[in-house]
Amino acid sequence: MSGFSADWLALREPHYARARNPAVLNAVIASLKAYRSIRIVDLACGTGSTLRALSSRLAAQQNWCLADNDLGLLARASAMSLPASVTVTTVPLDLNRDLEAVLDGPVDLIATSALLDLVSQPWLERLAVEIAARSIPLYAALSYDGRIELSPTDPLDAAIIAAVNAHQRTDKGFGPALGPTAAAAAITRFETLGYSVVHGKSDWVIGPQDREFQMEILGGWASAARDIGDLPLADTIKWLTRRRDAVAAGRSSIRVGHVDVFAAPMGTR
Numbered sequence: 001m002s003g004f005s006a007d008w009l010a011l012r013e014p015h016y017a018r019a020r021n022p023a024v025l026n027a028v029i030a031s032l033k034a035y036r037s038i039r040i041v042d043l044a045c046g047t048g049s050t051l052r053a054l055s056s057r058l059a060a061q062q063n064w065c066l067a068d069n070d071l072g073l074l075a076r077a078s079a080m081s082l083p084a085s086v087t088v089t090t091v092p093l094d095l096n097r098d099l100e101a102v103l104d105g106p107v108d109l110i111a112t113s114a115l116l117d118l119v120s121q122p123w124l125e126r127l128a129v130e131i132a133a134r135s136i137p138l139y140a141a142l143s144y145d146g147r148i149e150l151s152p153t154d155p156l157d158a159a160i161i162a163a164v165n166a167h168q169r170t171d172k173g174f175g176p177a178l179g180p181t182a183a184a185a186a187i188t189r190f191e192t193l194g195y196s197v198v199h200g201k202s203d204w205v206i207g208p209q210d211r212e213f214q215m216e217i218l219g220g221w222a223s224a225a226r227d228i229g230d231l232p233l234a235d236t237i238k239w240l241t242r243r244r245d246a247v248a249a250g251r252s253s254i255r256v257g258h259v260d261v262f263a264a265p266m267g268t269r
């Protein structure tokens with residue numbers, strides 16, 4: 001178990017799918033257009049949301065290597081029904097310990113979504129060095145970037161958002177997490193390595209009708225604020241109550257900032 005339940009990932013997926021930045025996605029697709037057959041490694045695949053978002057848009061015969069350390073999520077990913085042009089191999093592994101194990105052999109694209117904000121600067125550096133050494137492009141979608149907009153506003157929003165962003169920087173199994181700085185760090189690092197980088201916003205835009213998703217997000221943020229402990233617990237609970245009342249009344253909207261990145265080695269693709 002990773003702490004990312006299949007139910008939570010399923011609740012997020014339509015928002016993720018809508019949020020993916022089209023210019024970045026199109027750059028990924030264009031880079032693979034000339035291939036008849038490709039192998040894609042999806043790091044921290046969860047139940048396979050990147051495969052669902054990308055595979056139907058690629059003309060090539062595809063082999064996806066889906067890597068995650070959560071066996072339950074991998075089992076769901078491998079149970080997905082797929083077109084004949086797509087084959088899947090699931091690889092249970094701890095990416096913090098064994099990243100290199102999925103990079104060997106022919107790989108045409110490393111894909112990942114909602115992973116980079118969980119990893120540390122040293123792990124990002126390791127990923128960058130390892131894939132640059134192999135001249136592999138990287139499509140890293142949906143990294144949280146620290147922006148949260150809530151409507152209607154509440155006097156405690158700023159304090160809760162600060163706590164959420166502090167929580168995002170805590171260790172998620174890879175050392176102190178990059179959290180909101182992940183996408184910017186990746187862009188800078190891959191540019192330094194001579195990659196051509198396309199990036200763009202991929203914000204979740206969550207409307208008043210998405211009550212269940214909003215309730216889950218707000219509960220998660222309140223828990224993060226409790227864990228950080230900068231706010232009195234009673235204030236966090238009052239904030240959550242006011243927010244949930246607004247959701248129940250159909251008056252609440254939330255935008256959560258994310259960034260998509262496609263980094264390709266220059267001159268080789």
Ligand SMILES: C[S@@+](CC[C@H](N)C(=O)[O-])C[C@H]1O[C@@H](n2cnc3c(N)ncnc32)[C@H](O)[C@@H]1O
Nearest residue numbers: 002044045046049068069070094095096113114
């Ligand atoms: C936020 S979820 C994203 C899942 C999927 N990419 C998506 O967009 O729906 C993060 C994923 O990272 C995986 N994960 C976390 N730490 C990991 C580790 N050390 N090794 C492998 N996978 C890990 C979790 O199991 C989970 O599937």
